[in-house]
Amino acid sequence: LNSRNDYVKEAMSQFIDLENREVSVAALHDQELYELELERIFAKAWLMIGHETEIPNVGDYVVRLMGEDQVIVARAADGQVHVSLNVCPHRAMHVCLSDSGNARVQKCIYHGWAFRPDGSFIGAPIEREQMHGNIRTKEQLGLKKARVQLYGGLVFATWNHDGPSLDEWFGDMKFYYDMLFCRTDKGLEVLGPPQRLTIDANWKTAGEQSACDGFHTLTLHGSVIDIGAMGGETDTEHESAPAMYGINLSGNGHSLRCIAADTSWALAHGKGELTPEERLEAFPPPGITPELLPEVKRNMSAEQLHVLAKAPPVVGGMFPNMNILFIYSPLRDGTLGSALVLHSIMPKGPNHFEWTTYYFAEKGTPEHVKVMMRAAATLGTGTSGIIEQDDSDTWPHMTESAKGVIGRTETMKYQAILGENRPADWPDKAKVYEGFGKDDAQWEWWLAYHKLMTAEA
Numbered sequence: 524l525n526s527r528n529d530y531v532k533e534a535m536s537q538f539i540d541l542e543n544r545e546v547s548v549a550a551l552h553d554q555e556l557y558e559l560e561l562e563r564i565f566a567k568a569w570l571m572i573g574h575e576t577e578i579p580n581v582g583d584y585v586v587r588l589m590g591e592d593q594v595i596v597a598r599a600a601d602g603q604v605h606v607s608l609n610v611c612p613h614r615a616m617h618v619c620l621s622d623s624g625n626a627r628v629q630k631c632i633y634h635g636w637a638f639r640p641d642g643s644f645i646g647a648p649i650e651r652e653q654m655h656g657n658i659r660t661k662e663q664l665g666l667k668k669a670r671v672q673l674y675g676g677l678v679f680a681t682w683n684h685d686g687p688s689l690d691e692w693f694g695d696m697k698f699y700y701d702m703l704f705c706r707t708d709k710g711l712e713v714l715g716p717p718q719r720l721t722i723d724a725n726w727k728t729a730g731e732q733s734a735c736d737g738f739h740t741l742t743l744h745g746s747v748i749d750i751g752a753m754g755g756e757t758d759t760e761h762e763s764a765p766a767m768y769g770i771n772l773s774g775n776g777h778s779l780r781c782i783a784a785d786t787s788w789a790l791a792h793g794k795g796e797l798t799p800e801e802r803l804e805a806f807p808p809p810g811i812t813p814e815l816l817p818e819v820k821r822n823m824s825a826e827q828l829h830v831l832a833k834a835p836p837v838v839g840g841m842f843p844n845m846n847i848l849f850i851y852s853p854l855r856d857g858t859l860g861s862a863l864v865l866h867s868i869m870p871k872g873p874n875h876f877e878w879t880t881y882y883f884a885e886k887g888t889p890e891h892v893k894v895m896m897r898a899a900a901t902l903g904t905g906t907s908g909i910i911e912q913d914d915s916d917t918w919p920h921m922t923e924s925a926k927g928v929i930g931r932t933e934t935m936k937y938q939a940i941l942g943e944n945r946p947a948d949w950p951d952k953a954k955v956y957e958g959f960g961k962d963d964a965q966w967e968w969w970l971a972y973h974k975l976m977t978a979e980a
């Protein structure tokens with residue numbers, strides 16, 4: 524074990540230059556590194572694999588990925604959400620072969636072993652013969668269980684049964700995540716099943732971008748800004764859009780970008796400078812209708828309300844593999860609608876990942892608003908959305924670069940480091956970087972990656 528730990532540390536020093544803040548392009552293609560990532564990242568981290576509103580009834584299930592491991596996420600007779608490895612303990616067949624459904628019994632098609640939604644073993648057909656000579660008890664023949672924790676209805680699971688709690692995993696960032704996922708009385712619900720797409724790229728290309736890459740908005744999404752679909756006017760002095768400015772947050776590799784609501788409307792309407800309270804009323808965060816605003820005010824602390832009024836968190840990620848977009852997104856008629864979207868990034872080999880897109884709305888949102896939100900999410904951040912098709916075009920190119928024997932000798936550079944600069948009136952939580960987008964939070968993502976990869980096994 525010790526020699527393996529030493530081997531990993533040595534290997535990591537080849538890929539990540541901590542002193543100069545550079546990452547070898549080879550890290551985007553290397554098969555051995557990839558196998559280590561499955562072990563050390565995807566079998567260790569808390570991973571978001573769905574939302575409990577996808578499976579409201581007993582027996583409801585969805586099949587999801589944790590790394591390359593398929594799991595069954597099911598609501599069992601105890602009303603709880605259980606996550607079980609979709610591998611039959613008999614001869615390793617996938618027990619469940621559909622994406623989703625309702626089943627009180629999951630029966631393996633190969634030899635018929637049967638399991639409850641909580642993963643426990645029921646029995647086998649012609650059991651006396653089939654189980655004859657079996658040295659294990661029925662209790663030992665259930666599906667392998669992951670550790671599960673719900674947060675704002677999101678289903679998080681991990682194979683690390685003795686590791687940190689989800690709260691510890693989030694650290695200070697939970698204070699900010701609560702403003703997205705725990706802000707109303709009833710919480711979020713999914714708008715339909717998620718979209719799934721396999722992208723021909725290494726998972727880390729999308730993973731590290733989710734950690735507050737603000738730079739690319741200006742260039743890669745330049746056409747979206749040009750047609751006025753990003754919100755706000757172009758700032759000619761800085762040749763950029765307001766979306767480039769904000770307050771970046773980072774902690775434990777997680778990150779969020781807080782972007783101030785546009786005050787030009789208030790000034791144009793002769794309202795002058797707004798108080799934080801007035802601002803929150805005039806520009807509620809995406810997804811919050813006027814009817815829901817009193818709930819937000821009740822559920823959030825004074826400090827959280829201050830952040831929401833000054834610059835609400837709108838985009839970012841959760842380490843290692845989640846991308847958050849709670850934004851205003853374009854509608855066909857040229858106006859903007861709320862899009863509450865999460866993407867998960869699950870690796871399928873070093874050169875592919877599954878990009879799963881969930882749409883949300885707060886429970887209690889009027890039906891016609893949900894229709895608008897679904898349209899805004901689809902047009903902006905769905906798999907074919909005008910924003911996400913830009914991003915999903917770059918990641919395969921980066922991965923291809925890593926396949927070239929010369930290309931892989933290049934490095935990715937994270938030297939645009941501004942350092943922490945917390946505004947005086949900002950809560951003392953997480954690392955805070957105000958101003959034009961910089962590399963700080965993305966480098967923190969790589970540091971969290973490095974830490975988990977080199978942790979003693």
Ligand code: FES
Pocket residue numbers: 611612613614615616631632633634635636
């Ligand atoms: Fe599932 Fe044999 S592999 S019952």
Ligand code: FE
Pocket residue numbers: 739740744910914
């Ligand atoms: Fe983007």
